[in-house]
Amino acid sequence: MKIFLYEYLTGGGTLDGRLGEMPSGSLLIEGTAMVAALAEDLAALPGIQVDLLRDARIDDPRLERLPACIVRDADEHRSAFSRMSSVADSVILIAPESEGILLDRCRCAEAIGTRMFSPSSTLIEVVADKHRTAAVLHAVGIPVPQGCLVSPNDRLPLDVSYPAVLKPQFGAGSCETRLLPDVQAALRYGSPAQTMRLERYHAGxxxxxxxxxxxxxxxxxxxxxxxxxxxxxxxxxxxxxxxxxxxxxxxxxxxxxxxxxxxxxxxxxxxxxxxxxxxxxxxxxxxxxxxxxxxxxxxxxxxxxxxxxxxxxxxxxxxxxxxxxxxxxxxxxxxxxx
Known part of the structure; x- marks a missing residue:
């Protein structure tokens, strides 16, 4: 079985300029660790061939010892993603939910028709949206933090319960997430640059x-x-x-x-x-x-x-x-x- 294992940060996804010009930070650290570990485990299985994309700018020995197609610009990345998805028996995707990245990559792979061994776009479309996820779960009685959306350039509401957590509506990891311990912290924060979810903080x-x-x-x-x-x-x-x-x-x-x-x-x-x-x-x-x-x-x-x-x-x-x-x-x- 040929498996196309794609991780966005290490696989050249940012060559299109999204999430910054050069992969860095916690998403790259965790993405590198995940794709290296999963590729190692898959490669240990008899009858499994693992194919990866690798951003030419990424220099990490864990990735360099894995067989990969090297991509150097956005056109190479798009072409290689389509080609490797089409020749694989199955695709596994690892990508951040922010900016619709995971949803976009999943829809591209699904359009090619390759069997997916990671979640479908139907599920991603729901849970990539943190506010929508909370609403869906709350509707069936599953406990979630009470929260609201704050639009770009709007001030944070002061009539909610603080401490509170502010996080992107569409986000991955803890990027742009912060604790606001009181109303004064909310006033100091000002206005978000993107749509955020402000939700009650729960200790535990x-x-x-x-x-x-x-x-x-x-x-x-x-x-x-x-x-x-x-x-x-x-x-x-x-x-x-x-x-x-x-x-x-x-x-x-x-x-x-x-x-x-x-x-x-x-x-x-x-x-x-x-x-x-x-x-x-x-x-x-x-x-x-x-x-x-x-x-x-x-x-x-x-x-x-x-x-x-x-x-x-x-x-x-x-x-x-x-x-x-x-x-x-x-x-x-x-x-x-x-």
């Missing part, structure tokens, strides 16, 4: 649940703790998997309800949560849904005794699998160190 344990999805099985992986910076920027530092069993099962039950409320998923989906102090889950809330591989994969692949990529392919392809896990927890950083 930052957690995530990753799920392998397919037509016959939805496999909830062990929940993990997210390590987040304490400076109000919510910068992702890494994580620890698994959570204590009782808390972890609580997180998995909530994640399962989330996926029940959304269009069917294929491949890997990550769900971010806040788990409150109430042991019955009365203070838990869902923050967002990531329709793609997430950085939690870096820890989960070490925790799993099986090849996690093989299990992802099997579930996406319609098989049912059972995973085996190590007893010792795994701590990992955003750049892939464990």
């Amino acid at each position: 344990l930052a957690a995530s649940v990753s799920v392998l999805c397919g037509p016959k099985q939805r496999l909830l992986l062990p929940a993990g703790r997210q390590l987040i910076s304490a400076d109000g920027s919510f910068r992702y530092l890494g994580g620890v998997v698994p959570l204590h069993q009782t808390v972890g099962h609580r997180a998995q039950r909530l994640a399962d309800r989330v996926l029940d409320a959304l269009p069917p998923a294929i491949g890997y989906v990550g769900i971010d949560l806040i788990l409150g102090e109430d042991p019955d889950g009365g203070q838990d809330v869902v923050l967002e849904v990531n329709p793609r591989l997430t950085t939690s994969y870096l820890g989960l692949r070490r925790l799993c005794r099986d090849n996690l990529a093989a299990m992802m392919l099997a579930v996406a392809g319609g098989d049912s699998v059972h995973l085996h896990w190590r007893d010792e927890p795994v701590a990992f950083t955003a750049d892939g160190r464990t």
